[in-house]
Amino acid sequence: MGDSAESLARAIGERVKQERKGRDWTLDKLAELAGVSRRMLVNVEQGAVNPSIGTLLRISDALGVGLPALVEPPAPRAARITRSGEGALLWTGPSGGRGVLVAGTESPDVVELWDWTLAPGELHESEAHSAGTRELLQVQEGALTIEIETESYELSVGDALTFRSDVPHSYANPGISPSRFTLAAVFEPGVGAGHRTEAPNA
Known part of the structure; x- marks a missing residue:
């Protein structure tokens, strides 16, 4: 992974862990609900992998937050701008x-x-x-x-x-x-x- 990919992987991992712990779920519970392996989930939370879109969709759906919530920082305002190249x-x-x-x-x-x-x-x-x-x-x-x-x-x-x-x-x-x-x-x-x-x- 390049620097930008590593940064994105770490950000996704931190958000997944935050959402999981906020629900007081174990790794095993989220893995079961998302239909992914525990090892994959550990790697995602550690930012050690660049997961496929399919894997991210399964995790985000299990958490009930939607894919954008895992890759974008929370927006306190009613509008959010994504500048060119920031997607x-x-x-x-x-x-x-x-x-x-x-x-x-x-x-x-x-x-x-x-x-x-x-x-x-x-x-x-x-x-x-x-x-x-x-x-x-x-x-x-x-x-x-x-x-x-x-x-x-x-x-x-x-x-x-x-x-x-x-x-x-x-x-x-x-x-x-x-x-x-x-x-x-x-x-x-x-x-x-x-x-x-x-x-x-x-």
Whole structure:
């Protein structure tokens, strides 16, 4: 991990530990509720790993706080500014792709704003999110293929797609130039009311 990734991992670990202890939960209890191993949870709290988006989603849902609460400092004001370059880099692809959580709202009705870039040939697979979650995205550059269970959608610059993401889905760049898209919203209703099911790693 680079310096920024290490800082983010430490911040996430501290917030997870704070939320867990605030509920007087043991590591074993949170691990069970989140559906992750105790070892993984220990590593997350120690800031020793850069956990996958799927792992962070399971932990945040179990805590009932939503993913943005784990990667952003608490905001005492009604408005929060995320300056350019300050978003949380939560995914990097093998060829340089990036998934950045730019901003998000608090639970129980969590809305997230993401900025994604996929290098040619890169693929990001996402597990099924909590029941009722929906995504809206728009392609800013290049081409994008979205697969939702058995359905496939081909998008180009300016195209937008709205879909339910409580099923396995993926984003791929089939072109020869980088693809960039704004995941305009990930709406997760009632975060913490239920728990995500196990699915392929996000």
